[in-house]
Amino acid sequence: xxxxxxxxxxxxxxxxxxxxxxxxxxxxxxxxxxxxxxxxxxxxxxxxxxxxxxxxxxxxxxxxxxxxxxxxxxxxxxxxxxxxxxxxxxxxxxxxxxxxxxxxxxxxxxxxxxxxxxxxxxxxxxxxxxxxxxxxxxxxxxxxxxxxxxxxxxxxxxxxxxxxxxxxxxxxxxxxxxxxxxxxxxxxxxxxxxxxxxxxxxxxxxxxxxxxxxxxxxxxxxxxxxxxxxxxxxxxxxxxxxxxx
Ligand code: MG
Numbered sequence: 001x002x003x004x005x006x007x008x009x010x011x012x013x014x015x016x017x018x019x020x021x022x023x024x025x026x027x028x029x030x031x032x033x034x035x036x037x038x039x040x041x042x043x044x045x046x047x048x049x050x051x052x053x054x055x056x057x058x059x060x061x062x063x064x065x066x067x068x069x070x071x072x073x074x075x076x077x078x079x080x081x082x083x084x085x086x087x088x089x090x091x092x093x094x095x096x097x098x099x100x101x102x103x104x105x106x107x108x109x110x111x112x113x114x115x116x117x118x119x120x121x122x123x124x125x126x127x128x129x130x131x132x133x134x135x136x137x138x139x140x141x142x143x144x145x146x147x148x149x150x151x152x153x154x155x156x157x158x159x160x161x162x163x164x165x166x167x168x169x170x171x172x173x174x175x176x177x178x179x180x181x182x183x184x185x186x187x188x189x190x191x192x193x194x195x196x197x198x199x200x201x202x203x204x205x206x207x208x209x210x211x212x213x214x215x216x217x218x219x220x221x222x223x224x225x226x227x228x229x230x231x232x233x234x235x236x237x238x239x240x241x242x243x244x245x
Contacts, residue, residue, distance in 0.1 A: 170194070
């Protein structure tokens with residue numbers, strides 16, 4: 001009985017303490033008004049929002065250069081940017097860190113190519129972390145190298161590629177890795193990848209870069225250009241834009 005009374009008294013004291021605690025807070029004391037987020041006009045139908053940096057609008061390649069030096073050798077035709085096999089990767093003139101990237105691609109007709117040779121390109125975020133571009137239409141290959149993968153690190157959760165010859169839409173959300181003053185890794189890169197409106201990488205934490213041979217590793221870097229891969233097949237791109245975050 002005494003024990004029950006003690007429990008009741010303690011409960012009353014605690015509940016009173018909590019309600020007093022709540023009463024310290026006026027609703028307004030947890031609301032703030034500054035800084036006011038700037039207005040951005042959203043795009044519709046995949047078009048860029050008003051604050052996006054347009055990397056390819058169907059005509060100009062002024063934001064790009066060849067990774068081999070000099071102007072881009074890839075082809076612009078019918079408002080598409082098409083890989084020129086053998087011409088090498090292309091990289092943006094601007095450097096990027098945290099970002100939101102939108103990009104559309106189309107795999108060439110498969111012809112005799114299979115696996116990694118069919119519609120292979122790649123989106124090298126910060127020039128070193130590859131989101132794979134590949135034909136995902138009945139195309140067997142290692143799953144951590146298929147479309148939607150973080151190359152040789154993480155397979156996509158699902159295959160959201162539609163069909164060969166159809167445009168595919170990537171929306172990528174990137175948090176860049178952070179490095180300390182002694183070049184040590186402070187926090188790894190985190191990526192979310194949406195393919196055709198379907199999340200295929202959900203806040204995946206990268207283990208490092210995405211080499212063809214060997215294991216991933218981090219090397220300290222700051223803002224870096226975005227790069228697109230020449231893997232020897234005529235992949236087309238359009239509507240490429242990016243927002244700094
Ligand atoms: Mg690739």
